[in-house]
Amino acid sequence: MAGNGRKTSPSPTGQDANERAYAAMIDRAKALIPQLRERAARTEELRRLPPETERDLHDAGLFRIVQPKRVGGYELDYVALVDCADVIGQADASVAWNFANLASHHWMLGMFDKRAQDLVWNKDVNALIASSFIFPAGRARKVDGGYVLRGSWPFSSGVDSSEWNMLASVVSSDDEADGIEYRIFLLNKCDYKILDTWNATGLRGTGSNDVEVKDAFVAEAMTLAVSDLDGGPTPGSAVNPNPLYALPVFSLFPYVLSGVALGNAQACLDDYVDIARHRASTYNRAKIGDLQSTQIKIAEASAKIDAARLIMRSTCIGAMADARRGHVPDITEKTRSRRDGAYSVNLCTEAVSLLFSASGARGLFTSGVLQRQFRDAHAINSHIAFNFDAAGTNYGRVALGLPSENLTL
Template structure:
């Protein structure tokens, strides 16, 4: 598939356990042919087929950043990029749900041990959905916990999950107390799923809506966003790996950025393969002999390689910082968000360039190209990849103004 730049260890170390790390990425790559064959069915179902979920479970992929103490692989954070990159070369919807659901094992590792035990004590393979749209939920503090209510969109893979992490704002009687952002961990019995996911891209992610009506959430089943900004977390007492001391929302784009990367890589690989053997419809000239074809391949591949380098470098350096106890300052955190958005934008530009270069062939619904184009733009529509938002906040902080992102 990808060239040397696509290798998960290309140019940068992934730290301890390199052999097991490489084996996990190899498992993801081994699924590519079958997942590509299922892509149309995945779109028709509007969620992952049961056999795809089983394949991901059997390969151990959902548990790549889960604590080792409960049987997880506890790989470095960059595993989310590398494995999503591999799976995205098959089907972006599969990669999207994999990365989302796998990352929630990582985040649960930062919660109080009682929350971890409530989930993993029942089933260490249990999947956890999420919606991190804070204004969608309102919580009121009560004795020993909170009462939560709200309506959250975009809870990817929610039908497959037994639990959900929902973001909310804690209301107080005195607004002068300031705003508190928290995450609330709820069992499936405590929320309602509305089937709303009819989308033009990432069609197979089942990113439906979730409703909660005045549900009590115990204190130990929540975590303050202020505990996730870097450094030891409530979960560090039982999960001392630096993985569980990373600044969560500063690195949030890299949970999903590998999806756009793998999708773009597949689009490029498909285009190159076609250009090698196809002739122009109009003059029968070989596409591979045309300078325009050669230039477009060079431009798209440069964008993809640059994106991969940015994503992997930032994740690996973040792990190195966490291991030495260093927490990035606000300027460093906004740079991570800027780079996360910019790198995915590069991938989207590469796919758009190749789509346009493909001419009328790109219009056929029977091929992968139209899905890759739709998925690229669906990935790019996520707020984490909105460069206007990330760039504005980076510029504000660089100019000495307050950050507009309160989760950093």
């Protein structure tokens, strides 16, 4: 793995071609690090991906790592999302965030009805798809042939670069006895309005703007029920039989983005170690690297990052193994995945905060990368998927025999 001196092993697929494709994607991601680092300030200034960065990711094939092979994608194991985001995050967390988000939507589209897949990919296999999976933000009602959707969704990362958007909504019913249905709606950009709202402290370059929909008709085939994403065959399995497209989506949701926190923390550690090797204290000229406190903080931060990487990768590799043998995790296993996803990112945030504090006043300068890594770490951690209070509470409820409060699991 770039930054820590160890090589990341590919997901065990038993297929040489897949392993070579996996290694190639990691190498291509690593090759982008220098230019992405150089563009980081401009990315923040633009508040979205620069066109040349988006082009670099396309040219490297990185957006298509979990896209079905039948349309030319690489169909790599799920852990590739963590590993590639880890590498890109060592350059710029905003770029890694958009990469992971947009790449994961090719994976999710592979679970939709073939008609939805064909409508998108027959026109452009490289088409980018944004999302906002905030169900209460929308309201949909069933009509003949589909649904009518309206709402206003925040945090649609990469939306300005995208031709399509996956928007989550509650489906309303005249009969309360029908209960609540959660559904995902795939809309073309002509059916929604982008609101320029993204002025944020961290992840400034993700362009995570709001989108607004006013009574758009969405055909039935362009929607997907959350209940179809529990694990096991999906509507897309008829044309995409790889177990990758039978994973339980929302229990693994944190791992779409957790690699971003991992890469950001690894870069922070690597940069801190490099500075500590050469820097002398402003006040007494003592070498920073000779201080025991510096050595201990490096050890603690690296242990947190290494532990986070093990948690993230083992969860994703285990999920693929389960899917291959046809095992659908129960609610205890699903809440454990959500717990571990939040916990591992929290470890990364703690590591960055520890190093930022150890850097003293020099870490405050906007000319350095540490302040951006600190801001990005806390912006990542603010995502609901990484809120350990929420994930931990739900895990504890299920462990105690109480019903899960997460209705998407």
